[in-house]
Amino acid sequence: MSTPEFLTGTRLVRSTYAPEDVTYLLREIQAQFVSVEEKERLIQSGERHYGQLLSPEQPPRPEYQALFERALHEGAPQLARHVAGLARVVHEEVRIRRRVNSAIVLVSLARGGTPIGVLVTRALRSLYGEEVHHYGVSIVRDHGIDGVALDFIRARHTDGSVIFLDGWTGKGVIAAELRRSVKTYNATRGSALQGELFVVSDPGGAAARCATRLDYLVPNAMLGATVAGLVSRTVLPGPAGDLHGSAFLAQLAAHDVTRHFVDTVSLHFPGQAPPEGNRLSGQDVYKAAQTFLHDVQHHAGPRPVNHVKPGVGEATRVLLRRAPEVLILRDPHAPEVQHLLSLAQERQVPVQVWPGVMPYSACALIRSVEPDP
Incomplete structure:
Protein backbone atom coordinates (compact mmCIF):
# COMPACT_ATOMS: atom_id res chain seq x y z
CA MET A 1 0.00 0.00 0.00
CA LEU A 267 18.46 -17.45 20.82
CA HIS A 268 16.84 -18.35 24.14
CA PHE A 269 13.21 -18.46 23.01
CA PRO A 270 11.64 -21.72 24.18
CA GLY A 271 10.78 -24.37 21.62
CA GLN A 272 7.10 -23.95 22.39
CA ALA A 273 5.01 -21.25 23.97
CA PRO A 274 5.12 -21.18 27.80
CA PRO A 275 1.96 -20.92 29.91
CA GLU A 276 0.04 -17.71 29.42
CA GLY A 277 1.55 -14.62 31.02
CA ASN A 278 0.17 -12.79 34.03
CA ARG A 279 -3.40 -11.62 33.36
CA LEU A 280 -4.22 -10.64 36.93
CA SER A 281 -5.70 -7.20 37.50
CA GLY A 282 -2.69 -6.11 39.52
CA GLN A 283 -4.83 -4.17 42.00
CA ASP A 284 -2.88 -5.38 45.02
CA VAL A 285 0.40 -4.58 43.25
CA TYR A 286 -0.89 -1.16 42.28
CA LYS A 287 -2.00 -0.40 45.86
CA ALA A 288 1.43 -1.39 47.21
CA ALA A 289 3.08 0.87 44.64
CA GLN A 290 0.86 3.82 45.59
CA THR A 291 1.57 3.24 49.30
CA PHE A 292 5.27 3.36 48.54
CA LEU A 293 4.90 6.67 46.72
CA HIS A 294 3.25 8.13 49.82
CA ASP A 295 6.07 6.68 51.96
CA VAL A 296 8.63 8.48 49.81
CA GLN A 297 6.87 11.80 50.45
CA HIS A 298 6.95 11.07 54.18
CA HIS A 299 10.52 9.77 54.52
CA ALA A 300 12.34 11.73 51.81
CA GLY A 301 10.37 14.95 51.95
CA PRO A 302 7.55 16.41 49.83
CA ARG A 303 8.31 16.66 46.12
CA PRO A 304 6.48 16.61 42.78
CA VAL A 305 5.34 13.11 41.94
CA ASN A 306 7.16 13.41 38.61
CA HIS A 307 10.41 13.57 40.57
CA VAL A 308 9.86 10.09 42.01
CA LYS A 309 10.92 7.34 39.59
CA PRO A 310 10.33 3.84 41.03
CA GLY A 311 11.48 0.62 39.41
CA VAL A 312 14.82 -0.56 38.04
CA GLY A 313 14.10 0.68 34.53
CA GLU A 314 12.95 4.15 35.57
CA ALA A 315 15.76 4.58 38.10
CA THR A 316 18.25 3.71 35.37
CA ARG A 317 16.84 6.43 33.10
CA VAL A 318 17.18 9.02 35.87
CA LEU A 319 20.82 8.14 36.49
CA LEU A 320 21.58 8.18 32.77
CA ARG A 321 19.87 11.41 31.68
CA ARG A 322 18.34 13.42 34.55
CA ALA A 323 19.69 15.17 37.68
CA PRO A 324 19.42 12.51 40.41
CA GLU A 325 19.22 13.45 44.08
CA VAL A 326 19.36 10.01 45.66
CA LEU A 327 19.14 6.34 44.72
CA ILE A 328 17.02 4.14 47.00
CA LEU A 329 17.52 0.38 46.97
CA ARG A 330 15.73 -2.51 48.62
CA ASP A 331 18.83 -4.74 48.56
CA PRO A 332 22.17 -3.29 47.41
CA HIS A 333 23.52 -6.80 46.84
CA ALA A 334 20.79 -7.80 44.37
CA PRO A 335 22.18 -8.45 40.88
CA GLU A 336 19.55 -6.30 39.18
CA VAL A 337 20.85 -3.10 40.85
CA GLN A 338 24.62 -3.45 40.38
CA HIS A 339 24.61 -1.22 37.30
CA LEU A 340 22.71 1.40 39.32
CA LEU A 341 25.41 1.38 41.96
CA SER A 342 28.01 1.86 39.23
CA LEU A 343 26.11 4.81 37.78
CA ALA A 344 25.55 6.31 41.24
CA GLN A 345 29.26 6.10 41.99
CA GLU A 346 30.13 7.69 38.65
CA ARG A 347 27.74 10.61 39.22
CA GLN A 348 28.39 10.86 42.98
CA VAL A 349 24.77 10.16 43.88
CA PRO A 350 24.10 9.08 47.49
CA VAL A 351 22.55 5.65 48.00
CA GLN A 352 19.98 4.77 50.67
CA VAL A 353 18.77 1.28 51.58
CA TRP A 354 15.13 0.76 52.57
CA PRO A 355 14.92 -2.97 53.33
CA GLY A 356 11.49 -4.51 53.68
CA VAL A 357 9.67 -1.28 52.74
CA MET A 358 9.81 -1.18 48.98
CA PRO A 359 7.66 -3.14 46.51
CA TYR A 360 10.27 -2.13 43.89
CA SER A 361 13.92 -3.13 43.68
CA ALA A 362 15.00 0.50 43.19
CA CYS A 363 13.77 4.06 43.08
CA ALA A 364 15.54 7.27 42.03
CA LEU A 365 14.57 10.78 43.10
CA ILE A 366 15.18 13.74 40.81
CA ARG A 367 16.92 16.70 42.40
CA SER A 368 15.10 20.02 42.47
CA VAL A 369 17.13 22.62 40.61
CA GLU A 370 17.32 26.08 42.14
CA PRO A 371 15.94 28.76 39.81
CA ASP A 372 18.28 31.43 38.52
CA PRO A 373 18.29 34.54 40.76
Whole structure:
Protein backbone atom coordinates (compact mmCIF):
# COMPACT_ATOMS: atom_id res chain seq x y z
CA MET A 1 0.00 0.00 0.00
CA SER A 2 1.29 3.46 -0.84
CA THR A 3 2.27 5.97 1.81
CA PRO A 4 -0.75 8.07 2.91
CA GLU A 5 -0.71 11.58 1.48
CA PHE A 6 -0.23 13.20 4.89
CA LEU A 7 3.24 11.58 5.18
CA THR A 8 4.40 12.21 1.64
CA GLY A 9 7.81 13.87 1.78
CA THR A 10 8.40 13.03 5.46
CA ARG A 11 11.81 11.52 6.13
CA LEU A 12 11.46 8.78 8.71
CA VAL A 13 14.33 8.40 11.14
CA ARG A 14 16.95 5.84 10.24
CA SER A 15 17.86 3.03 12.61
CA THR A 16 20.21 0.06 12.78
CA TYR A 17 17.41 -2.48 13.19
CA ALA A 18 16.73 -4.88 10.35
CA PRO A 19 13.85 -3.48 8.25
CA GLU A 20 11.68 -6.52 9.00
CA ASP A 21 12.04 -5.96 12.76
CA VAL A 22 10.52 -2.48 13.05
CA THR A 23 9.59 0.74 11.30
CA TYR A 24 10.08 3.83 13.44
CA LEU A 25 7.25 6.27 12.66
CA LEU A 26 9.36 9.25 13.70
CA ARG A 27 10.41 12.26 11.65
CA GLU A 28 14.21 12.52 11.50
CA ILE A 29 15.45 15.76 13.03
CA GLN A 30 18.79 17.44 13.51
CA ALA A 31 19.29 17.28 17.26
CA GLN A 32 19.95 20.44 19.22
CA PHE A 33 21.29 19.28 22.56
CA VAL A 34 21.23 20.99 25.95
CA SER A 35 23.16 19.85 29.00
CA VAL A 36 21.46 17.76 31.67
CA GLU A 37 21.64 20.65 34.13
CA GLU A 38 20.17 23.14 31.65
CA LYS A 39 17.47 20.67 30.65
CA GLU A 40 16.52 20.15 34.28
CA ARG A 41 16.38 23.90 34.89
CA LEU A 42 14.16 24.49 31.85
CA ILE A 43 11.81 21.63 32.76
CA GLN A 44 11.48 22.53 36.44
CA SER A 45 11.04 26.24 35.74
CA GLY A 46 8.20 25.46 33.33
CA GLU A 47 9.98 27.22 30.45
CA ARG A 48 10.10 24.06 28.36
CA HIS A 49 8.48 20.63 28.39
CA TYR A 50 10.79 17.62 28.63
CA GLY A 51 9.36 16.47 25.31
CA GLN A 52 11.03 19.46 23.65
CA LEU A 53 14.55 18.81 24.93
CA LEU A 54 17.36 16.36 24.26
CA SER A 55 20.61 15.92 26.17
CA PRO A 56 23.70 14.49 24.47
CA GLU A 57 24.30 10.77 24.95
CA GLN A 58 27.83 9.66 25.74
CA PRO A 59 29.38 6.27 24.93
CA PRO A 60 29.21 4.00 27.97
CA ARG A 61 32.38 3.56 29.97
CA PRO A 62 34.10 0.19 29.30
CA GLU A 63 33.31 -0.92 32.85
CA TYR A 64 29.63 -0.09 32.41
CA GLN A 65 29.50 -1.76 29.00
CA ALA A 66 30.92 -4.87 30.66
CA LEU A 67 28.10 -4.72 33.21
CA PHE A 68 25.60 -4.60 30.34
CA GLU A 69 27.20 -7.63 28.67
CA ARG A 70 27.07 -9.54 31.94
CA ALA A 71 23.43 -8.59 32.54
CA LEU A 72 22.55 -9.63 28.98
CA HIS A 73 24.39 -12.94 29.23
CA GLU A 74 22.86 -13.82 32.61
CA GLY A 75 19.41 -12.34 31.99
CA ALA A 76 18.71 -13.39 28.39
CA PRO A 77 17.07 -16.76 29.28
CA GLN A 78 14.68 -15.13 31.78
CA LEU A 79 13.82 -12.26 29.45
CA ALA A 80 13.27 -14.69 26.56
CA ARG A 81 10.79 -16.68 28.66
CA HIS A 82 8.92 -13.54 29.63
CA VAL A 83 8.88 -12.27 26.03
CA ALA A 84 7.51 -15.62 24.88
CA GLY A 85 4.86 -15.42 27.60
CA LEU A 86 3.91 -11.91 26.52
CA ALA A 87 3.76 -13.08 22.89
CA ARG A 88 1.25 -15.72 23.94
CA VAL A 89 -0.90 -13.09 25.65
CA VAL A 90 -0.77 -10.92 22.52
CA HIS A 91 -1.60 -13.88 20.27
CA GLU A 92 -4.64 -14.81 22.37
CA GLU A 93 -5.81 -11.20 22.69
CA VAL A 94 -5.72 -10.53 18.95
CA ARG A 95 -7.39 -13.87 18.22
CA ILE A 96 -10.32 -12.74 20.37
CA ARG A 97 -10.49 -9.26 18.82
CA ARG A 98 -10.15 -9.85 15.11
CA ARG A 99 -12.96 -10.94 12.86
CA VAL A 100 -10.72 -12.07 10.03
CA ASN A 101 -7.26 -13.59 9.94
CA SER A 102 -5.50 -10.23 9.70
CA ALA A 103 -1.91 -9.57 10.67
CA ILE A 104 -0.95 -8.57 14.21
CA VAL A 105 0.11 -4.94 14.49
CA LEU A 106 2.49 -4.16 17.35
CA VAL A 107 2.94 -0.52 18.31
CA SER A 108 5.88 -0.17 20.68
CA LEU A 109 6.31 3.02 22.70
CA ALA A 110 9.55 4.46 21.40
CA ARG A 111 12.17 4.16 22.29
CA GLY A 112 12.35 2.10 25.50
CA GLY A 113 9.61 -0.25 24.36
CA THR A 114 10.97 -0.84 20.88
CA PRO A 115 13.64 -3.46 21.70
CA ILE A 116 10.89 -5.42 23.47
CA GLY A 117 8.58 -4.91 20.50
CA VAL A 118 11.23 -6.40 18.21
CA LEU A 119 11.57 -9.42 20.49
CA VAL A 120 7.81 -9.97 20.71
CA THR A 121 7.60 -9.63 16.91
CA ARG A 122 10.19 -12.36 16.51
CA ALA A 123 8.50 -14.57 19.11
CA LEU A 124 5.08 -14.28 17.43
CA ARG A 125 6.60 -15.25 14.10
CA SER A 126 8.66 -18.17 15.41
CA LEU A 127 6.19 -19.60 17.95
CA TYR A 128 2.91 -18.99 16.12
CA GLY A 129 3.78 -18.36 12.50
CA GLU A 130 1.95 -15.03 12.74
CA GLU A 131 2.25 -12.23 10.22
CA VAL A 132 3.37 -9.25 12.28
CA HIS A 133 3.87 -5.58 11.51
CA HIS A 134 5.79 -3.62 14.13
CA TYR A 135 5.96 0.17 14.43
CA GLY A 136 7.84 2.31 16.95
CA VAL A 137 5.67 5.31 17.91
CA SER A 138 6.26 8.23 20.27
CA ILE A 139 4.23 8.99 23.37
CA VAL A 140 4.97 12.02 25.54
CA ARG A 141 3.57 12.65 29.01
CA ASP A 142 0.90 15.40 29.01
CA HIS A 143 0.76 15.32 25.19
CA GLY A 144 -0.22 11.73 24.49
CA ILE A 145 0.56 9.34 21.70
CA ASP A 146 1.43 10.58 18.22
CA GLY A 147 -1.90 10.80 16.41
CA VAL A 148 -0.25 11.29 13.00
CA ALA A 149 1.56 7.98 13.44
CA LEU A 150 -1.72 6.29 14.40
CA ASP A 151 -3.32 7.75 11.27
CA PHE A 152 -0.57 6.12 9.23
CA ILE A 153 -1.11 2.75 10.93
CA ARG A 154 -4.90 2.85 10.58
CA ALA A 155 -4.56 3.62 6.85
CA ARG A 156 -2.92 0.21 6.51
CA HIS A 157 -4.36 -2.03 9.23
CA THR A 158 -7.55 -2.82 11.16
CA ASP A 159 -8.10 -1.29 14.59
CA GLY A 160 -8.66 -4.62 16.34
CA SER A 161 -5.23 -5.93 15.37
CA VAL A 162 -3.30 -3.12 17.09
CA ILE A 163 -1.50 -3.90 20.37
CA PHE A 164 0.47 -1.29 22.33
CA LEU A 165 3.71 -2.50 23.94
CA ASP A 166 6.31 -1.17 26.37
CA GLY A 167 9.11 -2.72 28.36
CA TRP A 168 8.04 -2.08 31.95
CA THR A 169 5.97 0.18 34.21
CA GLY A 170 7.07 2.48 37.01
CA LYS A 171 4.28 4.55 38.57
CA GLY A 172 2.00 3.83 35.62
CA VAL A 173 2.04 7.37 34.20
CA ILE A 174 2.59 6.23 30.61
CA ALA A 175 -0.07 3.51 30.86
CA ALA A 176 -2.55 6.18 31.99
CA GLU A 177 -1.36 8.59 29.28
CA LEU A 178 -1.88 5.90 26.65
CA ARG A 179 -5.43 5.13 27.80
CA ARG A 180 -6.35 8.82 27.91
CA SER A 181 -4.83 9.80 24.58
CA VAL A 182 -6.16 6.77 22.68
CA LYS A 183 -9.64 7.52 24.05
CA THR A 184 -9.31 11.10 22.78
CA TYR A 185 -7.97 9.89 19.44
CA ASN A 186 -10.90 7.49 19.02
CA ALA A 187 -13.38 10.26 19.77
CA THR A 188 -11.91 12.53 17.10
CA ARG A 189 -11.35 9.86 14.43
CA GLY A 190 -14.33 7.56 14.97
CA SER A 191 -11.87 4.71 15.49
CA ALA A 192 -11.94 1.77 17.89
CA LEU A 193 -8.34 1.32 19.03
CA GLN A 194 -7.92 -0.26 22.47
CA GLY A 195 -5.53 1.76 24.61
CA GLU A 196 -4.42 -1.09 26.86
CA LEU A 197 -0.71 -1.42 27.55
CA PHE A 198 1.12 -4.76 27.34
CA VAL A 199 4.52 -4.99 29.05
CA VAL A 200 7.11 -7.54 30.09
CA SER A 201 7.51 -6.30 33.68
CA ASP A 202 4.72 -4.56 35.61
CA PRO A 203 5.91 -3.87 39.19
CA GLY A 204 3.58 -0.87 39.35
CA GLY A 205 0.46 -2.94 38.64
CA ALA A 206 -0.53 -0.42 35.97
CA ALA A 207 -0.50 -2.41 32.72
CA ALA A 208 -3.46 -4.28 31.27
CA ARG A 209 -1.33 -7.35 30.50
CA CYS A 210 2.16 -8.40 31.52
CA ALA A 211 4.47 -11.38 31.70
CA THR A 212 5.55 -10.74 35.30
CA ARG A 213 5.05 -8.32 38.21
CA LEU A 214 8.71 -8.80 39.19
CA ASP A 215 10.82 -5.63 39.24
CA TYR A 216 13.94 -6.96 37.61
CA LEU A 217 16.57 -5.69 35.20
CA VAL A 218 15.40 -5.80 31.59
CA PRO A 219 18.92 -5.39 30.12
CA ASN A 220 18.05 -2.86 27.43
CA ALA A 221 17.08 -0.44 30.24
CA MET A 222 20.80 -0.03 30.92
CA LEU A 223 21.51 1.78 27.66
CA GLY A 224 19.89 4.42 25.47
CA ALA A 225 20.34 4.87 21.74
CA THR A 226 23.01 2.17 21.45
CA VAL A 227 20.46 -0.55 22.17
CA ALA A 228 17.56 1.09 20.31
CA GLY A 229 18.85 1.45 16.77
CA LEU A 230 20.91 4.61 17.46
CA VAL A 231 17.65 6.56 17.72
CA SER A 232 17.44 9.38 20.26
CA ARG A 233 14.64 9.86 22.74
CA THR A 234 11.57 11.23 20.98
CA VAL A 235 10.54 14.88 20.94
CA LEU A 236 7.32 16.72 20.21
CA PRO A 237 6.62 17.87 16.65
CA GLY A 238 7.04 21.39 15.37
CA PRO A 239 4.22 22.39 12.99
CA ALA A 240 0.84 20.77 13.48
CA GLY A 241 0.41 17.65 11.38
CA ASP A 242 4.01 16.48 11.80
CA LEU A 243 5.13 13.21 13.31
CA HIS A 244 6.97 13.38 16.60
CA GLY A 245 10.69 13.63 15.96
CA SER A 246 13.90 11.79 16.75
CA ALA A 247 17.56 12.07 15.79
CA PHE A 248 19.80 9.36 14.39
CA LEU A 249 22.95 9.37 16.56
CA ALA A 250 25.52 8.18 14.04
CA GLN A 251 28.37 9.30 16.31
CA LEU A 252 27.60 6.34 18.60
CA ALA A 253 27.83 3.71 15.83
CA ALA A 254 31.02 2.15 17.20
CA HIS A 255 29.14 1.32 20.41
CA ASP A 256 25.91 0.05 18.85
CA VAL A 257 24.63 -3.26 20.33
CA THR A 258 21.10 -3.06 18.95
CA ARG A 259 21.12 -6.28 16.92
CA HIS A 260 23.46 -7.98 19.38
CA PHE A 261 20.84 -7.50 22.11
CA VAL A 262 17.84 -8.83 20.18
CA ASP A 263 19.81 -11.65 18.55
CA THR A 264 21.17 -12.81 21.91
CA VAL A 265 17.76 -12.88 23.62
CA SER A 266 16.09 -14.48 20.58
CA LEU A 267 18.46 -17.45 20.82
CA HIS A 268 16.84 -18.35 24.14
CA PHE A 269 13.21 -18.46 23.01
CA PRO A 270 11.64 -21.72 24.18
CA GLY A 271 10.78 -24.37 21.62
CA GLN A 272 7.10 -23.95 22.39
CA ALA A 273 5.01 -21.25 23.97
CA PRO A 274 5.12 -21.18 27.80
CA PRO A 275 1.96 -20.92 29.91
CA GLU A 276 0.04 -17.71 29.42
CA GLY A 277 1.55 -14.62 31.02
CA ASN A 278 0.17 -12.79 34.03
CA ARG A 279 -3.40 -11.62 33.36
CA LEU A 280 -4.22 -10.64 36.93
CA SER A 281 -5.70 -7.20 37.50
CA GLY A 282 -2.69 -6.11 39.52
CA GLN A 283 -4.83 -4.17 42.00
CA ASP A 284 -2.88 -5.38 45.02
CA VAL A 285 0.40 -4.58 43.25
CA TYR A 286 -0.89 -1.16 42.28
CA LYS A 287 -2.00 -0.40 45.86
CA ALA A 288 1.43 -1.39 47.21
CA ALA A 289 3.08 0.87 44.64
CA GLN A 290 0.86 3.82 45.59
CA THR A 291 1.57 3.24 49.30
CA PHE A 292 5.27 3.36 48.54
CA LEU A 293 4.90 6.67 46.72
CA HIS A 294 3.25 8.13 49.82
CA ASP A 295 6.07 6.68 51.96
CA VAL A 296 8.63 8.48 49.81
CA GLN A 297 6.87 11.80 50.45
CA HIS A 298 6.95 11.07 54.18
CA HIS A 299 10.52 9.77 54.52
CA ALA A 300 12.34 11.73 51.81
CA GLY A 301 10.37 14.95 51.95
CA PRO A 302 7.55 16.41 49.83
CA ARG A 303 8.31 16.66 46.12
CA PRO A 304 6.48 16.61 42.78
CA VAL A 305 5.34 13.11 41.94
CA ASN A 306 7.16 13.41 38.61
CA HIS A 307 10.41 13.57 40.57
CA VAL A 308 9.86 10.09 42.01
CA LYS A 309 10.92 7.34 39.59
CA PRO A 310 10.33 3.84 41.03
CA GLY A 311 11.48 0.62 39.41
CA VAL A 312 14.82 -0.56 38.04
CA GLY A 313 14.10 0.68 34.53
CA GLU A 314 12.95 4.15 35.57
CA ALA A 315 15.76 4.58 38.10
CA THR A 316 18.25 3.71 35.37
CA ARG A 317 16.84 6.43 33.10
CA VAL A 318 17.18 9.02 35.87
CA LEU A 319 20.82 8.14 36.49
CA LEU A 320 21.58 8.18 32.77
CA ARG A 321 19.87 11.41 31.68
CA ARG A 322 18.34 13.42 34.55
CA ALA A 323 19.69 15.17 37.68
CA PRO A 324 19.42 12.51 40.41
CA GLU A 325 19.22 13.45 44.08
CA VAL A 326 19.36 10.01 45.66
CA LEU A 327 19.14 6.34 44.72
CA ILE A 328 17.02 4.14 47.00
CA LEU A 329 17.52 0.38 46.97
CA ARG A 330 15.73 -2.51 48.62
CA ASP A 331 18.83 -4.74 48.56
CA PRO A 332 22.17 -3.29 47.41
CA HIS A 333 23.52 -6.80 46.84
CA ALA A 334 20.79 -7.80 44.37
CA PRO A 335 22.18 -8.45 40.88
CA GLU A 336 19.55 -6.30 39.18
CA VAL A 337 20.85 -3.10 40.85
CA GLN A 338 24.62 -3.45 40.38
CA HIS A 339 24.61 -1.22 37.30
CA LEU A 340 22.71 1.40 39.32
CA LEU A 341 25.41 1.38 41.96
CA SER A 342 28.01 1.86 39.23
CA LEU A 343 26.11 4.81 37.78
CA ALA A 344 25.55 6.31 41.24
CA GLN A 345 29.26 6.10 41.99
CA GLU A 346 30.13 7.69 38.65
CA ARG A 347 27.74 10.61 39.22
CA GLN A 348 28.39 10.86 42.98
CA VAL A 349 24.77 10.16 43.88
CA PRO A 350 24.10 9.08 47.49
CA VAL A 351 22.55 5.65 48.00
CA GLN A 352 19.98 4.77 50.67
CA VAL A 353 18.77 1.28 51.58
CA TRP A 354 15.13 0.76 52.57
CA PRO A 355 14.92 -2.97 53.33
CA GLY A 356 11.49 -4.51 53.68
CA VAL A 357 9.67 -1.28 52.74
CA MET A 358 9.81 -1.18 48.98
CA PRO A 359 7.66 -3.14 46.51
CA TYR A 360 10.27 -2.13 43.89
CA SER A 361 13.92 -3.13 43.68
CA ALA A 362 15.00 0.50 43.19
CA CYS A 363 13.77 4.06 43.08
CA ALA A 364 15.54 7.27 42.03
CA LEU A 365 14.57 10.78 43.10
CA ILE A 366 15.18 13.74 40.81
CA ARG A 367 16.92 16.70 42.40
CA SER A 368 15.10 20.02 42.47
CA VAL A 369 17.13 22.62 40.61
CA GLU A 370 17.32 26.08 42.14
CA PRO A 371 15.94 28.76 39.81
CA ASP A 372 18.28 31.43 38.52
CA PRO A 373 18.29 34.54 40.76
